[in-house]
Amino acid sequence: MGGQDWEHFEHKADIGVRGFGETPAQAFAGAALALTAVVTDPSGVEAREKVEFELDRDDDGDLELLLVDFLNAVIYEMALRKMLFSRFEIRIDDDKLHAVLWGEPVDRQKHAPAVEVKGATYTELKVSEARPGRWVAQCVLDV
Amino acid sequence: MDKRQLERIDETLWRIAPKGGMRVPVIIFADEALIEEMDDKVAEQAINVTTLPGIVGACYVMPDAHWGYGFPIGGVAAFDPGEGGVVSAGGVGFDISCGVRTLETGLRRDHIEPVKKALAEALMSAVPVGVGSQGQIRLDDREMEAMLAGGAQWAVERGWGQPADLDRIEENGRMAGADPKQVSKKARQRQRQEMGTLGSGNHYLEVQEVERVFDPQAAAAFGLHEGDMVVTIHCGSRGLGHQIGTEFMKKMQKAAREAGIALPDRELACAPLDSPVGKSYLGAMRAGINCALANRQIITHLVRQVFSHFFPHADLRLIYDVSHNTCKQESHEIEGKRRQVYVHRKGATRAFGPGHPAIPGGFRQIGQPVIIGGSMGTASYILVGTREGEQKALSSACHGAGRRLSRRQAHKTWQGQRVVSDLEQQGVIVRSPSFRGVAEEAPGAYKDVDAVVRVADKAGLARLVARLRPLVCIKG
Numbered sequence: 331m332g333g334q335d336w337e338h339f340e341h342k343a344d345i346g347v348r349g350f351g352e353t354p355a356q357a358f359a360g361a362a363l364a365l366t367a368v369v370t371d372p373s374g375v376e377a378r379e380k381v382e383f384e385l386d387r388d389d390d391g392d393l394e395l396l397l398v399d400f401l402n403a404v405i406y407e408m409a410l411r412k413m414l415f416s417r418f419e420i421r422i423d424d425d426k427l428h429a430v431l432w433g434e435p436v437d438r439q440k441h442a443p444a445v446e447v448k449g450a451t452y453t454e455l456k457v458s459e460a461r462p463g464r465w466v467a468q469c470v471l472d473v
Numbered sequence: 474m475d476k477r478q479l480e481r482i483d484e485t486l487w488r489i490a491p492k493g494g495m496r497v498p499v500i501i502f503a504d505e506a507l508i509e510e511m512d513d514k515v516a517e518q519a520i521n522v523t524t525l526p527g528i529v530g531a532c533y534v535m536p537d538a539h540w541g542y543g544f545p546i547g548g549v550a551a552f553d554p555g556e557g558g559v560v561s562a563g564g565v566g567f568d569i570s571c572g573v574r575t576l577e578t579g580l581r582r583d584h585i586e587p588v589k590k591a592l593a594e595a596l597m598s599a600v601p602v603g604v605g606s607q608g609q610i611r612l613d614d615r616e617m618e619a620m621l622a623g624g625a626q627w628a629v630e631r632g633w634g635q636p637a638d639l640d641r642i643e644e645n646g647r648m649a650g651a652d653p654k655q656v657s658k659k660a661r662q663r664q665r666q667e668m669g670t671l672g673s674g675n676h677y678l679e680v681q682e683v684e685r686v687f688d689p690q691a692a693a694a695f696g697l698h699e700g701d702m703v704v705t706i707h708c709g710s711r712g713l714g715h716q717i718g719t720e721f722m723k724k725m726q727k728a729a730r731e732a733g734i735a736l737p738d739r740e741l742a743c744a745p746l747d748s749p750v751g752k753s754y755l756g757a758m759r760a761g762i763n764c765a766l767a768n769r770q771i772i773t774h775l776v777r778q779v780f781s782h783f784f785p786h787a788d789l790r791l792i793y794d795v796s797h798n799t800c801k802q803e804s805h806e807i808e809g810k811r812r813q814v815y816v817h818r819k820g821a822t823r824a825f826g827p828g829h830p831a832i833p834g835g836f837r838q839i840g841q842p843v844i845i846g847g848s849m850g851t852a853s854y855i856l857v858g859t860r861e862g863e864q865k866a867l868s869s870a871c872h873g874a875g876r877r878l879s880r881r882q883a884h885k886t887w888q889g890q891r892v893v894s895d896l897e898q899q900g901v902i903v904r905s906p907s908f909r910g911v912a913e914e915a916p917g918a919y920k921d922v923d924a925v926v927r928v929a930d931k932a933g934l935a936r937l938v939a940r941l942r943p944l945v946c947i948k949g
Contacts, residue, residue, distance in 0.1 A: 340879045342512055342540040369604060395726070402719045409663050409712045412605045436605030443604035444909035445880070446673040446949075448567040448715040452722070452739035453542040470542060472567045472715075473674050473880070 336364035339454070341470045346454055347401075348468035354393055354457060357467035359418035361397065362404050362431075365450075366414055368471060370441040375416035377432035381407050385427040393422075393457040397467050400427055401450035408447070412436050448472045474511040485536075485932040489516065494524040494737075501534040502866065502932045507924060510877065514540035515547075521737040522550050526745070527558025529814060530807045533866040535821050536928040537875030537920060541566075543740030546820035549869040551805065553814050554746040559734065560754055561743035562725055564817035565800050567718035569758055570765030571676075571709030572796035573844040573872075574642070575855065575941075576773065576789040578780065580702040582682050585944055588783055592680065593902045593945045595779045600678055600772055601670040602949040603906035608669040610771065617661050620668070621653035624763030625794075628770035633669075638770065640833045642794040643823065646770070648763050650802075652756025656713065657720055660757075663712030664764065669771035673907075673949035675873070675914055676708040677849060678776065680945035684852070687937040691857045694836040695792050697939050704780075704789065705853055705941065706772050707846045708949075709798065710765035717761050721754045746815060758800060769794060792855075793842040797822045797872035805867050816867055824858035824870040824935045832858075843935045845926055846873045848919035849903065849911070849946050850896045854926045856935035870935040871926065874919035883918035884909060892916075896946075905948035914948060 339346035345368055349360020366372045383403055389395035400420070408414065415433030422428075436443055453470040460466050479487040479501070487508060489499040499519040503511060515538050522532040522544055529551050538547030543563035552558030585592065601608050612620060620627050625646030629636055639646035671678060683701040686692045697703070710717075725742035728750035736742060744750035773791065780787045800817045807814070816823075825832055825841040832841045843856040851874065862868045878886065889908025892915045896903050905911050930937045 338881055340881055342514075342879055343546055343876045344542075345880050395723075399723070405719075406659060406663065406716065409715075412607070412666075438603065438605060438906045441605075442907045442909060443673075444907045444913060446604045449719045449722075451542040452726075452742075455739065472542065 336360040336367065338364060338367065341454065344470050344473050346468060346470045348466060351465050352463050354465050354467065355420040355422045357457065357465040358397060358400055358420045361401060361467045362418045365401060365404060365447060365471065366416060368447055368473060369443045369445060370414060372416045374441060375414045376434045377417040378434050379413070379432065381411065381431045383407065383429050387425050387427065394455050396427060397457050398450045398452060398455060398469060400429065401469065404431065405447050405449060407431065414441060445473045474508055474513050474516055476508065478516060485928050489520060491523065495520060496528050497523050498531045499523060499534065500531045502928060502934060503536045504928050507536050507928060510920065511538060512540045515545045518543065518545040519548060521741055522548060524737055525559055525741065525743060526734060527552040527556040529553045529812065530867060533869060535869065535871040537871040537873055537925045539875045541819065543738055544817065544819045547871065547875060548819050549816065549821045549866055551814040551816045551867055552746065553812055558746050558815060559743035560746050560751045560800055560815055561741060561817065562718055562721035562754060563740045563742060564819055565758060566798040566819050567715045568709035568798055569714035569717060569761035570796040571798045572765060572769065572794060573705060573707045573846045574769050574773065574794035575792045575844050576704045577696045577792055578702045578704060578787055578789050580784060580787055581700055582702060584784060585680060585702050589902055589944060592783055593904050593947065595782065596678060596776065596945065596947050597904040599775045599779045600947065602947060603673050606670050607666040610668040611665060612668060618653050620767050621656055621760035621763055622651050623647055624766035625770040628767045633771045633774035638791045641791040642766060643796060646766055648759045650755065651759035651763050653760050655753045655757035656717060656760045660713045660716035663716045667711040668768060669775060670711060671708045671772060671949045672711055673910060675848065676949045678947040679705045679943045681705055681853060681941040681943050683939050684942040685940040687939065688857065691839050691938045694839045695842050695855065695938065696790060697855065703941060704776055705846065706769055708769060708772065710761045711768060713764045714761040717757045721757065724750050762796065762799060765796065793844060795822050795844050805863060818869055820872050821869045822872045823868060824862050825868050826858045826860035826862050843870050845871060845922065847922040848874050848916050849914045849948055850901050850916045850943060851922055853941040854937065855939045855941065856926065856929065857938050858935055859933055861933045862935060865933055871929050874922035874925055876918060877920045878918045880913040883913045883915055887912040887915040887917065901943050901946060903946045903948060911948060
């Protein structure tokens with residue numbers, strides 16, 4: 331799970347998520363884990379149910395737009411299935427992003443979810459290779 | 474905020490003159506203390522808004538403004554379709570038609586005090602709140618369509634509320650021009666289990682006391698007197714609105730590019746009002762407004778059921794329902810000319826002055842009630858729209874206290890359990906599924922709502938009518 335480094339960063343009304351990894355895909359996975367951490371402590375979310383989705387890359391190769399699409403797709407799955415996810419396997423091809431998410435249904439007692447995420451925004455949006463082999467993927471979430 | 478870029482017009486008015494790509498000025502309503510506390514990003518974002526095509530008047534910034542995405546939260550901007558004006562999904566926000574309604578209960582404090590805790594528990598179990606909660610109502614495809622077209626009118630027809638409620642809701646409870654066909658399948662699916670749910674974050678349901686009346690005539694017209702108990706509901710269009718916002722934010726990136734609009738910030742993505750994407754968004758956004766109106770109507774019904782259990786004779790009358798994340802077509806006199814414009818209010822409340830035809834007959838001559846939600850455990854306010862508000866800021870006022878500290882800072886500063894027990898000592902019962910959520914919404918994380926409404930009053934955006942103090946707060 332080396333790629334799933336993440337952190338939050340400040341935004342006055344909301345909160346920023348930032349993932350790190352050796353590849354953009356790993357950094358995306360980190361950002362998604364940071365998203366879960368906005369709601370609850372990810373270590374309390376059991377990876378026992380699997381959800382998969384694919385996104386068409388209609389972003390002209392723009393990884394930043396893809397990050398927003400990806401996080402919004404995760405938010406959609408969270409909202410629709412009333413689930414939280416703690417493990418993410420992401421693959422980014424030339425024309426598609428494949429995502430496999432593991433998690434479990436929200437349990438109010440166990441997860442004490444702090445806040446619902448409404449959407450990923452283009453604010454402070456950045457996907458870049460900070461140094462060789464160290465990718466950063468970040469944006470602000472609307473909560 | 475760095476005051477060097479501002480020209481001070483008077484005690485509560487600041488201006489940034491047009492320069493560079495700015496088409497109109499930025500007008501900020503704030504006193505010295507609020508302007509000092511305001512983030513520089515607010516000015517930067519307001520300046521960016523003034524570069525969008527077809528903007529008229531100014532970009533107006535309310536006293537509770539803070540750094541948003543694209544538009545500042547607390548930003549107002551109108552666009553003229555005749556001048557290539559645009560509509561922006563970011564200018565409305567993800568929570569389309571998020572808003573506040575207040576109900577008068579006819580009860581006094583000594584009715585509520587003895588049952589306060591039981592009432593809090595009953596409200597908490599009757600109204601689905603927080604992440605993962607589900608409503609009792611499941612809409613099939615036909616009913617979803619009817620809800621998106623009918624708003625609170627649909628809800629009342631289905632038995633959630635009284636016909637008399639409708640006249641006390643902006644647009645009479647039904648936003649005209651909604652086009653459910655523009656609402657995606659995903660947005661509908663996201664809403665399927667969320668009708669009649671409160672949500673989370675700063676959304677709440679409070680039982681409050683009218684602690685002080687500033688304007689007895691307006692208060693009486695609204696049915697408010699000192700010592701009255703009221704219920705205030707703050708929530709929006711739930712998953713449906715969030716999904717519409719998400720999808721159109723993306724579509725408008727492309728639409729703006731195709732229309733040759735240079736965006737200073739991707740979050741300002743927009744489309745010309747008369748373009749296919751612009752029209753499609755207006756249709757979907759109006760359906761989102763209807764979803765929010767229906768949602769608050771259903772929650773009102775749930776609240777009435779709880780109250781009738783405790784107080785069989787209580788009659789909860791809706792005072793008014795306002796939305797603070799919208800884009801609406803309105804007629805305004807701007808620079809001496811009457812124009813039909815599309816007014817974006819993101820974290821700002823419409824505040825029509827006396828005589829406006831959109832105000833219900835009962836208080837048309839007084840002005841529109843403007844409900845300002847405080848943060849958890851602090852005061853809320855009822856104001857009334859003024860005649861001069863149209864010239865000042867296209868009949869707009871603030872919407873809340875506005876954040877002072879980020880969620881992260883708040884989470885580090887306060888402990889949820891402690892916040893709940895401190896508030897209980899002050900006589901406020903807080904119930905929430907999450908202590909962390911409570912910490913993130915701690916009263917100290919917000920600006921001083923008293924200062925915000927004082928400026929709104931002093932600047933003439935809206936006049937103070939009553940101050941409300943919470944006794945029970947249900948937080949999502």
